Amino acid sequence: MQKLRFNRWHEQQLYQSFAWLISCLLAGFLFLSIIEMVGLTSSGLLFIGTLVALYIVGLAIIELFRRFWMSFTFAQACASVATCKVCGTYGLFEVTPDTRQIYARCQKCDHHWVIGGDHDASQ
Numbered sequence: 683m684q685k686l687r688f689n690r691w692h693e694q695q696l697y698q699s700f701a702w703l704i705s706c707l708l709a710g711f712l713f714l715s716i717i718e719m720v721g722l723t724s725s726g727l728l729f730i731g732t733l734v735a736l737y738i739v740g741l742a743i744i745e746l747f748r749r750f751w752m753s754f755t756f757a758q759a760c761a762s763v764a765t766c767k768v769c770g771t772y773g774l775f776e777v778t779p780d781t782r783q784i785y786a787r788c789q790k791c792d793h794h795w796v797i798g799g800d801h802d803a804s805q
């Protein structure tokens with residue numbers, strides 16, 4: 683599997699999380715547009731259809747925000763423990779993408795530690 687330098691990986695995680703955030707905002711605009719264009723004063727089938735559409739878009743907003751927040755906080759949590767405890771070098775190790783646990787090995791002093799996953803923080 684291809685490995686990335688930590689800094690590059692962290693940057694990608696942030697871009698990905700902001701893509702979720704932008705999607706969330708677009709879904710928010712869609713939500714407001716539905717209310718604006720159809721309104722909640724209609725009756726019968728149109729009213730039920732509007733409510734169903736708002737419900738689905740509302741769930742999408744919550745899910746998209748959850749994804750943004752999860753990936754953003756994960757990236758920030760990883761960055762906060764990316765400094766080698768032995769030599770103090772920041773982010774000088776490689777990351778295997780799409781794994782929740784990062785096995786960090788400092789390229790300067792060969793110190794090993796684990797980031798993320800079940801046992802968070804270093805060592």
Ligand SMILES: [Zn+2]
Pocket residue numbers: 766767768769770771788789790791792793
């Ligand atoms: Zn080190």
